[in-house]
Amino acid sequence: MEKLIVTGGKPLKGTIRISGAKNSAVALIPTALMADSTVVLDNMPVLRDITTYKSILEDLGARVNFSEDQMVIDPSSLQSIEMIDDNVKQLRASYYLMGALLGKFGEAVIGLPGGCDFEPRPIDQHIKGFEALGAEVRNEHGSIHIKAKQLVGNKIYLDVVSHGATINIMLAAARAKGTTIIENAAKEPEIIDVATLLNAMGAKIKGAGTGTIRIEGVEELKGCRHSIIPDRIQAGTYMIAAAATKGDVLVDNIIPKHMEALTAKLEEMGVEIHELDEGIRVIGKPSYNSIDVKALVYPGFATDLQSPMTTLLTQANGVSVLTDYVFNSRFKHIPELIRMGAKIKLEDRSAVIEQSDLQSAKVKATDLRAGASLVIAGLTVKTGRTEITGVEYIDRGYDNLVDNLKQLGADVWRES
Ligand SMILES: CC(=O)N[C@H]1[C@@H](OP(=O)(O)OP(=O)(O)OC[C@H]2O[C@@H](n3ccc(=O)[nH]c3=O)[C@H](O)[C@@H]2O)O[C@H](CO)[C@@H](O)[C@@H]1O
Numbered sequence: 001m002e003k004l005i006v007t008g009g010k011p012l013k014g015t016i017r018i019s020g021a022k023n024s025a026v027a028l029i030p031t032a033l034m035a036d037s038t039v040v041l042d043n044m045p046v047l048r049d050i051t052t053y054k055s056i057l058e059d060l061g062a063r064v065n066f067s068e069d070q071m072v073i074d075p076s077s078l079q080s081i082e083m084i085d086d087n088v089k090q091l092r093a094s095y096y097l098m099g100a101l102l103g104k105f106g107e108a109v110i111g112l113p114g115g116c117d118f119e120p121r122p123i124d125q126h127i128k129g130f131e132a133l134g135a136e137v138r139n140e141h142g143s144i145h146i147k148a149k150q151l152v153g154n155k156i157y158l159d160v161v162s163h164g165a166t167i168n169i170m171l172a173a174a175r176a177k178g179t180t181i182i183e184n185a186a187k188e189p190e191i192i193d194v195a196t197l198l199n200a201m202g203a204k205i206k207g208a209g210t211g212t213i214r215i216e217g218v219e220e221l222k223g224c225r226h227s228i229i230p231d232r233i234q235a236g237t238y239m240i241a242a243a244a245t246k247g248d249v250l251v252d253n254i255i256p257k258h259m260e261a262l263t264a265k266l267e268e269m270g271v272e273i274h275e276l277d278e279g280i281r282v283i284g285k286p287s288y289n290s291i292d293v294k295a296l297v298y299p300g301f302a303t304d305l306q307s308p309m310t311t312l313l314t315q316a317n318g319v320s321v322l323t324d325y326v327f328n329s330r331f332k333h334i335p336e337l338i339r340m341g342a343k344i345k346l347e348d349r350s351a352v353i354e355q356s357d358l359q360s361a362k363v364k365a366t367d368l369r370a371g372a373s374l375v376i377a378g379l380t381v382k383t384g385r386t387e388i389t390g391v392e393y394i395d396r397g398y399d400n401l402v403d404n405l406k407q408l409g410a411d412v413w414r415e416s
């Protein structure tokens with residue numbers, strides 16, 4: 001079993017370059033399968049979710065080359081439409097194969113996807129969308145069977161703003177006959193990224209990034225080259241870590257606009273922030289104001305930064321309240337933070353966080369962002385060695401974490 005060992009007490013200092021976004025990449029890879037020839041994806045992050053996706057594509061018969069930060073996907077030899085193996089269950093985003101293969105072949109069979117299980121991750125809105133496009137959807141022995149004689153465009157109103165359902169429906173609709181309109185669509189930058197790739201492949205999509213997306217179906221999609229947007233969640237995690245350790249870090253190669261909800265909250269706490277063209281410099285202060293944070297759909301505060309933010313709020317004077325309106329019970333990091341001395345109470349869907357002196361301890365990452373919150377806690381404690389197990393979750397989403405933190409002056413290493 002691998003562990004991360006963190007010896008805290010040092011302010012993070014220096015520059016960190018952010019890789020491509022996981023939550024874009026895991027949607028762009030299946031999107032590439034819809035082309036009739038090679039798609040080149042640049043700025044690909046090196047993460048466990050990405051290598052798992054590469055194996056899934058190879059099982060499907062696609063040829064994939066992944067080196068440095070570039071993935072080249074040749075889908076011309078794609079054979080199978082049946083995906084029920086363990087790899088599919090490793091990651092939530094394998095569900096984008098439903099939309100991609102339904103669009104391409106009119107049919108898909110896929111095992112129910114996995115991912116971080118901080119709470120149930122329903123897919124009813126994805127299915128509602130596929131059905132509205134004319135597909136028949138059946139759940140048989142843990143696999144979803146989706147089939148359509150002909151996908152036909154339709155107007156689809158999402159009951160909840162869903163990042164995943166918006167992308168999945170957009171994928172299938174790109175090859176449907178006629179026009180699809182998705183109302184109450186999610187607006188995240190990753191959705192714009194997928195629409196940008198699809199349009200470069202020949203799709204006709206307008207409105208991605210707004211609440212209404214209009215997709216005119218096309219008969220073929222071709223190969224192209226696309227560069228993945230920077231990872232706003234990795235960037236946000238390093239910004240929070242810089243503030244928590246009272247450091248001075250330039251988070252580089254990002255789109256500052258994507259960070260606005262976090263930047264506003266850090267400023268409200270009293271953190272010094274300098275926005276540059278492609279970077280944000282975060283300068284920590286000796287003390288911070290307590291604040292309230294509400295995790296909401298984009299452009300609100302990202303649910304994925306809720307757990308790292310919990311750790312930072314233990315360093316603010318007074319009492320802060322953090323509420324997650326996207327995932328009501330995404331709080332598995334809290335018992336572990338309490339083990340490290342955090343004074344946090346859970347009240348319904350909110351964490352009530354008091355200023356706390358964190359101490360080193362042996363803790364467990366139960367999901368990806370919970371893991372990030374524990375790493376930041378370990379960096380923040382003044383003395384002692386924090387041991388974090390569940391490293392496999394952290395590896396799902398943080399490219400080169402140990403080397404990046406070492407570069408910023410932290411004492412962090414892996415132990416088997
Ligand atoms: C809107 C939002 O912030 N989405 C986040 C969500 O995306 P992800 O795509 O995983 O989740 P969704 O956006 O689909 O879910 C948002 C909400 O809708 C509900 N829901 C979703 C689909 C569905 O068919 N039925 C349903 O009820 C979910 O339970 C949740 O409460 O987690 C990702 C990983 O943590 C984040 O990167 C995304 O930014």
Ligand SMILES: C=C(OP(=O)(O)O)C(=O)O
Pocket residue numbers: 023091092093114115116304368369397
């Ligand atoms: C939970 C996450 O990923 P996934 O939805 O892929 O499980 C995340 O990115 O924070």
